[in-house]
Amino acid sequence: MNWFNILEGSHRSASGLEWFVWRKLPIIALVGTLLPAMVWAVLNLVLISQTGAEQSGLLLTVGYVAIGAVIFHWMMVLTLAIGCAIVIVMKGPGYVADAYPLSHSDQPLGNRSEAPDTTVDVKLTRHTQNR
Secondary structure, eight states: OOOOEEOTTOOOOOOOHHHHHHHHHHHHHHHHHHHHHHHHHHHHHHHSSOOSHHHHHHHHHHHHHHHHHHHHHHHHHHHHHHHHHHHHHHHSOOEEOOOOOOTTOSSTTSOTTSSOOOOOOOOOOOOOOOO
16 A cells, blocks of 8 residues: 655655654664663662662662653654654655545536536625714
């Protein structure tokens, strides 16, 4: 199934920042995922020898913040990916949608000579009050 029917005679616009960002998205996603995980892992290794409620509370809090940072980062990467995809499609060649007849059209069958005249004459009147 061909979703995009290219309009003949259309041309592509020059590519810009969208392709640069699109190609960097996997690296951006990987680095943004690994950084919070590495911070949590290093802190876990440093505090593993110390036991106590304060250290385990700190590890739990840092773990939650790391998970939140990763999820937030993934959402931002997904937003960038959607934006890049839209710009790439919009800068590409022109596309034509499939035609379908409109049932509510003034001239639905293309028989325009037999279609009734739908123009309306509007008269503007001015209402004045006599005092």
